[in-house]
Amino acid sequence: MAWAGWRFSAADDPMPVLAVPHSEKAPQRTDLSEKDRRRVADVVRPTHDFSRPEPFEAMAGGAGTSTAKPDRAGLTHPAGNLDGGGEESFRLGSALFEKLWVSSPSSTQASDGLGPLYNARSCETCHIRDGRGRPPAGAAGSPSLVLKFSFPDTLRSGAGGDPVYGRQLQDSGVPGLPAEGHLALRYEELLVTLADGERVSLRRPVYGIEGLSYGALDSATRLSPRLAPPMTGLGLLEAIDVADILAHADPDDRDGDGISGRPSWLAPGASGAPVLGRFGWKAQAATVRAQAADAFATDIGISTPDDMRSHGDCTARQPQCLAMEDGVQERLGPSEAPDPVLDLVAFYARHLAVPARRNVAAPAVLKGKRLFSDSGCTSCHVPKFVTRRDPTSPSTAFQLILPYSDLLLHDMGEGLSDTVPASAPGSTDEAKPLPGEWRTPPLWGIGLAQTVDARAGFLHDGRAQTLTEAVLWHGGEAQAARDRFVSLDAADRRALLAFLESL
Template sequence: MRNSTHRRWTKANSLFILLVAALAATQTSAAELQDLHLNFEPRTEDERARIANVTAPPIDFNAPQRFEDLPGGAATVRARTDADAFSQPSGNLSFEQELDFRVGNGLFRKIWVSSPASTLASDGLGPLYNARSCQRCHIKDGRGHTPSGPDDNAISMFLRVSIPGGPGHQEIEDYIATQPDPTYGSQMQDLALLGHQAEYTLDITYEDVPVTLSDGETVTLRKPTYTAADLGYGPLHPDAMLSPRVAPQMIGLGLLEAIPVEDLLANADPDDADGDGISGRPNIVWATEFDTPMMGRYGHKAGMPTIMEQSAAAFAGDIGISSPLYPASHGDCTEAQIDCVKGPHGDGDTRVFEIDQISMDLVAFYSRNLGVPARRDLDDPEVLRGKQVFHDTGCASCHTPAFVTHRMTDRPEQSFQLIWPYTDLLLHDMGEGLADNRPEGRATGREWKTPPLWGIGLTEQVSGHTQFLHDGRAQSLLEAILWHGGEAQAARDAVVAMPKPDRDALIRFLESL
């Protein structure tokens, strides 16, 4: 990977891409991934040296690193003290771009209605869906939450579903072939329009799992069991694999999209060649947007390669809205759900699709430019001590602190920024305790993408709760750490065994991010 070369490639929009190795005859491996979604300039050797210097691990923990107070680079926004802390435009947008951001925000918050309707620009909901707007899942652009009771419908949580087998992708090395459930599709929808039957009710039960820490303190984890109850269309396939999902926070997505794939692959070590127990690897998925394999960056298992594709897939699966990328007017409904497929839909007018490409561009722009709040208390002695504990314990092996984004002429707001997301965007085996046993692309049933940590200390302020991990089972940052297993088992055990002041400092550091 250090010997990677840049080539100029013409595809669709004459984009510059990174070609790390010659294309294999039939399969795309990690070394062949490309930044097709970006128009960027190759780095000079001088830039590479400067980047290596500025992103190097810290040596001195007595003071913050340079620029650490600006986790989103020039796109960083002031840290607000209210629930709108994740809803601000990138700090370096122009006036005209802020207008696009506001229009995109309106589309992100739009409440969709059923067809036919007098509001032609907003019809097409469902017929089966999980939410009537993007904002209903990504509440205040923050994290979703688990049900607070049997009548809690605003939970921003659902079940993915698939069964083994299917055609797979011959072009993708190590791809694990799965296919949608023949009746329920790829996602379970718990809401339906009048006259239609919802697919299920999400039923969660918890088992207490006590963990004793070094000082005798006991932390009680809650181990969930998920059931798709009240099935509206008959039984699931006997081999159906269910996986819970809580909506993640939205900040900094465009900056993550702008990290060079070369830099992400530099952290990959699928065979643990260095013997540190960490074997992160990229998820390689089929990019509908570019009709080729690309590296996944979005979703809990990195199943989506770009913000545009992630947004279009969410419109289809969560709201039942068609778009140029996902043109099915009935969303995730299957041929077995005849009434859904044949029901009235909102496409076919001047928009062609229920949301057109112009609107999709604005939604993607909004999602790309939700600003990352500035760090707080980063020079506090306890925060600095916690930062050292974070590094000494090995947390930074997966939660990579810093990157520098591509230099791009058409996305100046994300161009050549030193950012601090604390993620490698790679897949890691997190052990049996967190396993959903459902593959996705190259991700196994035990693997999850390292989530970014920036903004994590503002979760309660924005979302009104402190629920973490892919399914919200952890009710605190400490609980989230204690659920770590697999590649992170050693780091987790170190946290359990360390003196309480060090453990408290570690949490204090995370809260400052």
């Protein structure tokens, strides 16, 4: 056997994201009969008739879609098909989502355990009215833009993150403990001229950190800013069958359309099989519950039965942080937030309703829908799925939904890459999301984003202030679609935007 030099292969992969070979034969759903499978295939087939809305199109979130007034509370409603018990859990979960945690020791003992290092005291602080976060404006910081740290895993085993600062920059500490530092952000202007002469100014962010309190970052640490995404329809995304997601994957671009789409395989779960990541901007979490447990520990500094870090994101090299009192109380259980806090918060996050579409039959919206399809946007923003049959979750089971996402990772080009310091040693972690790779975000509810919060930002770091800016940042696999958008005349562009606003 001749050695042609060491090559990366999936078998050697020590990383949490596994490269699972693309199989020739697509896996099939096991929850459906052959007849149902054909019915589902018919229902999700892309439409070619843009003269009228499709049946049920307005009910983008299936049976639980909210038809409440599309106002600033438009993303806060429970799925309309919860039973009495479900509504009760939703209400309790909602209170916990808004609850402000306090530092230990406190007089209200069931709420303490905050930090010691943290970014915000409640989930709601970042996921504003259950919608997305806002980027910082001027000198004022914004908790909902979080600076994550990643570290080439080839150099160190473990959960990733900076050796001193951990997984992310915490810009708050409990009394007596200095915050880690503060995000410093400035924007450079980038002018883009569209085909019809209209000029659009884009903001290119430049990230730094001010006032690092615990020494320098490791020279290999990468910065990855992330804005809090909206909480819309998450239980429905969880209910999409893996086979239906893999059906859209084309990692080697065999069909030659310039768009690949890679599933985000995570390290084996309890069953021993790799699990598919769906949540977070890089599809790095498999379930809403896993993401919620991580948020409790890393963003707020509260331990839960699924993540027992009662000192949150403190590392061994932050002894002062580790020495602070935590909020664990023996009589309530071994974690700061005992059962059923995580259950209820996860239930809540899984059952926030998708808002009903507005104006689906308006001529401009239908024209925009056609242009969205003709421009190739639907190659990644896949319109339709039918969720799994699942007797354990009837409110999300077996429904036609229109999330406009494939939940796959795509290379979006250099303009959207996370910052990689020049000093980063060459890493071989090909299976991990690359700097420019992002999960296609679902677009349902996006038309209400700035109704819910006028300062809501678009894209993974909120740099885009308008939907037009968001599209203009598309590059890499989405370059051709972006170029088609640029070449539209003003009326067509307005129609495409009217379609996005109707989502």
